[in-house]
Amino acid sequence: MNEVFDEFRSAIHSVWHRRWLALAVAWAVCVVGWLVVAMIPNTYEAKARIFVQLDDVLSEQIGIANSGQKEIERVRQTLVSAVNLEKVIRSTKLGETVQSQRDMEKAIAGLTEKVSVTSEEGSLFELSATAGRGDLSDAENAKLSQEVVQKLIDIFREENIAGNRGEVAETVVFLDQQLEERKKELEEAEQRRLAFEAENPELIGGSAALSGRLTAMRTEVRGVEADLAAAQSALAAINGQLSGTPRTVAGGAGAGGASGALAQARSELAGLQARGLTDSHPDVVATKKRIGLLEPQAAREGGGGGVANPAYTSLVSIRAEREANVQALMARKAALQSELSGVMASQASEPAVAAEANRISRDYEVLKEKYDEILQNREEMRLRGQVENERSSFRFEVIDPPTVPNAPAAPNRPILLIGVLLAGLAAGAGTAFAMGQLRSTFATTIKLERAMDLPVLGAISQVVNDAGRELRRRRQRQFYGASAALAGLCVILLAVDIFQRGTVA
Incomplete structure (x- = not known):
């Protein structure tokens, strides 16, 4: 700790010994710095x-x-x-x-x-x-x-x-x-489309419309085929019922004997077959055996002339209706297939015409969408x-509202002026200290003893007479006056800056 204190005392003594140099450097740095600060325009x-x-x-x-x-x-x-x-x-x-x-x-x-x-x-x-x-x-x-x-x-x-x-x-x-221009173009495109459709009615709408028509026709053909299959199945069922239903039934008392039982058994067999049961089904086999047993008995009874069976007559009318439905569906299927083949053949035989139809339809749709968009806008x-x-x-x-500012936003001159003063003092002290380090002198006996590695017995002080002391006091007053002048100049510059701030219009 003593060594640090000695070094500090040595530095202070070195700067104080060359205080006039330090003051001169401080004056030079401050004057130049304040001139630079003064040249910075206010913002x-x-x-x-x-x-x-x-x-x-x-x-x-x-x-x-x-x-x-x-x-x-x-x-x-x-x-x-x-x-x-x-x-x-x-x-x-x-x-x-x-x-x-x-x-x-x-x-x-x-x-x-x-x-x-x-x-x-x-x-x-x-x-x-x-x-x-x-x-x-x-x-x-x-x-x-x-x-x-x-x-x-x-x-x-x-x-x-x-x-x-x-x-x-x-x-x-x-x-x-833009609407007027698009309107003319849309009218011309519409005229071209109408003229083409008049010449080629089967290609109305272009390839997209033809594809839609083909898809719809194929869907309709599949629907007709499904309806036709259902109608044919219903017709087969009614034919099965007719095959098992007698045209006549025995009248009188015989109606309640073997003949009536036989007619009932045959009716049951027709119902089973109409439900789609095969001949190997147990119910169908049992019913056929019962019919086989009842037929000889009904023959032995030998009833007189029978009467028309109303169930058979009803089934005949139903079969006629279903046959007509099957014929109508077959005719519709044939017509759709013929029309579908014609459209496909027309599209395949004239690809250039189909492409032209597609182009005309596309141009018209594009112009119409653009016209509608511009109209909406x-x-x-x-x-x-x-x-x-x-x-x-x-x-x-x-x-x-904007007003004329009274004080500048930048630069902050008070801070800059004080900063220049501090920088000048630091520069002066640093210069004096550096000069002391460059010269081979010793401020204290301890530094001399360390440098020479020899013991120092004592130090002789400088002897100053009265004239010398008076000269030293005069120079000190001059030094203090120059230092005070430097600080006073900084205060004056601060006052001038404050005055200028107050006088801005």
């Missing part, structure tokens, strides 16, 4: 806040409620575009030095870095701009920053109120022109324009 920043709100019940009802908000967002993003910044430059002092397009590009690039547009809570916008040109006074720079912000507000208002309505009107006119834009002109409740308020 003034002007700010403003605006409130934008769109609340329209009619717009919400017709489905364009977010259109205004989208336009506001678009303007917020493009407000600092090159076109808008060029308007600002030409309408302020920034355009006085612009002589060529290259100068304009440089001015736009510089202004882009000095202008900002930020959104706060959706509908609240903050506009800010800085100005710090060296060829302008502080008052002119402060006024310029305020003018830039005011011009940005004017552009914002113009883009969102007047500009948007004018844009809607121009868009409606453009869409009307035109009506939406027209309705939007009417809403904005008559019922729009677009609210625009300048919450904090």
